[in-house]
Amino acid sequence: MSVRLLLLTICFPLTAMFGEIRTYVSKDGEKTFRGELIEYEASTKKAKMRIARGKVLTFPIEILSRQDQKYVEEQGPIIQAKRSLSIDTKHYSKRTEKNKPAQGQWHFEKYDHNYIVAVENNRDEMLKDVTVEYVFFVERNRRQYQNKIEKISGSDTIDLVLSNGTETITTKSANLESWSDNPVMPSGGGGG
Structure with a gap:
């Protein structure tokens, strides 16, 4: 079984865990309804769907058209698998470059940012x-300048x-620079 996850995060991960909302047709072709497949039990051939106003119905798939039965039989196990997965992300950053400025020069640092999923x-x-598609946004904060967001x-x-197991992936890196001023400190003695 192939599972595809979409992971989008700004501050926290969001994942689509259920099926798409689509129009289903009855076996005789006379009735339609819009619903979202949320569960399928292959042994009993029963589907659980969320329909209008969040109402949840459980029914045998034999009342659906042949095409919709096929959709439920194919997508049901994938949706079940997605619901059984939990995802955790950790942000890592590592300084890769730093200058040692003299007084009055700009202080510069460069960081690599990535995530472990x-x-x-x-x-x-x-x-x-299990395919994990990810999008993360990392912000570079520069005082006195516009913030920059790297994707x-x-x-x-x-x-x-494996069953009850955990696997990890490491995302690509974003390279962010940080600049700050290193002011000239007044030298000399005090007043008299």
Whole structure:
């Protein structure tokens, strides 16, 4: 089973854990409704869907059109797998460059920023081909100047996440510079 996760973070991770909202058609083709697949039990062939105003219904998929039954059978296990995953992120930064300015010169530092993303499988089944797509925004704060935001984005695939196991990936890096002034200190004696 292939699972695709989208991880977007500014201060905290957000993940889409359920299915898309789409229009479903009844078996006879006469009725339609909009809903979001939130769970599917393959052994009983029952789907749980969120419909208008957040109401949740559980029903056998045989009342749906053949095309919608196929969609539920394909997407249901993927949605179940996504719900069983938990994601944790840790931000890391490492200074890669620094100057030693004389008085009156600008102080300069350069940092590499990246994230470690841990994907934990809380199921009793292993998951294969878990793709994590990520977008992080890192802010560079420069006094007296505009702040700059660097974007870290990409994707990585974890071949296998064992049952009740955890796997990690490291994101690409963003390189940010920090400048601050190093004022000239007055020298000399005091007054008399």
